[in-house]
Amino acid sequence: MRIGYGWDSHEFKKGVPLRIGGVELKHTHGLAGHSDGDVLLHALTDALLGAIAAGDIGSHFPPSDPQWKGADSSIFVLEALTKVRQAGWEVCNVDSTLILDAPKIGPVANRIRQSIAELLEISPEDVGVKAKTPEGMGTEKAAIAHVVVLLEKHEDHKRLEVAAAMLEADNHVDEVVKQLVKDVRLEKAPAKK
Numbered sequence: 169m170r171i172g173y174g175w176d177s178h179e180f181k182k183g184v185p186l187r188i189g190g191v192e193l194k195h196t197h198g199l200a201g202h203s204d205g206d207v208l209l210h211a212l213t214d215a216l217l218g219a220i221a222a223g224d225i226g227s228h229f230p231p232s233d234p235q236w237k238g239a240d241s242s243i244f245v246l247e248a249l250t251k252v253r254q255a256g257w258e259v260c261n262v263d264s265t266l267i268l269d270a271p272k273i274g275p276v277a278n279r280i281r282q283s284i285a286e287l288l289e290i291s292p293e294d295v296g297v298k299a300k301t302p303e304g305m306g307t308e309k310a311a312i313a314h315v316v317v318l319l320e321k322h323e324d325h326k327r328l329e330v331a332a333a334m335l336e337a338d339n340h341v342d343e344v345v346k347q348l349v350k351d352v353r354l355e356k357a358p359a360k361k
């Protein structure tokens with residue numbers, strides 16, 4: 169198993185839509201960012217990439233690259249998920265905490281869970297979405313997301329690893345048997361005069 173952790177933050181900005189976890193929410197401000205500013209999907213992307221030691225979102229989708237201007241952040245998650253699967257892993261579950269003053273996440277948490285579950289092709293029961301207010305943190309003008317993912321070996325990779333271990337064991341057993349036979353022959357060999 170592997171664990172990945174991601175964190176991101178974006179300032180609120182008037183005149184842009186607010187997207188969190190792939191869901192557009194009604195609010196007076198959206199989140200500033202080179203892409204769509206989806207703080208939760210950015211943190212999820214970093215968690216996925218981090219779990220397989222594949223860098224971070226900025227190294228794969230640099231904000232200096234104009235092709236990512238206004239991009240849907242689900243693209244980043246799907247690319248990170250592809251890398252996870254190519255490395256032989258599958259997502260078991262995701263847990264996240266959003267820190268923002270408004271809007272309230274409780275009423276839309278299930279929609280966000282469903283959105284993330286669909287992106288990752290897992291059950292919504294395997295996606296946690298919690299929200300806290302930034303009391304005393306001085307971050308009322310921003311949204312912050314923390315995400316943890318748990319990965320396990322893909323079933324096909326597990327089978328391959330077992331098969332490889334069995335072959336290795338067979339090879340090792342053959343070597344041990346050959347050495348025992350050789351030792352027995354040496355012990356039974358008549359002494360030379």
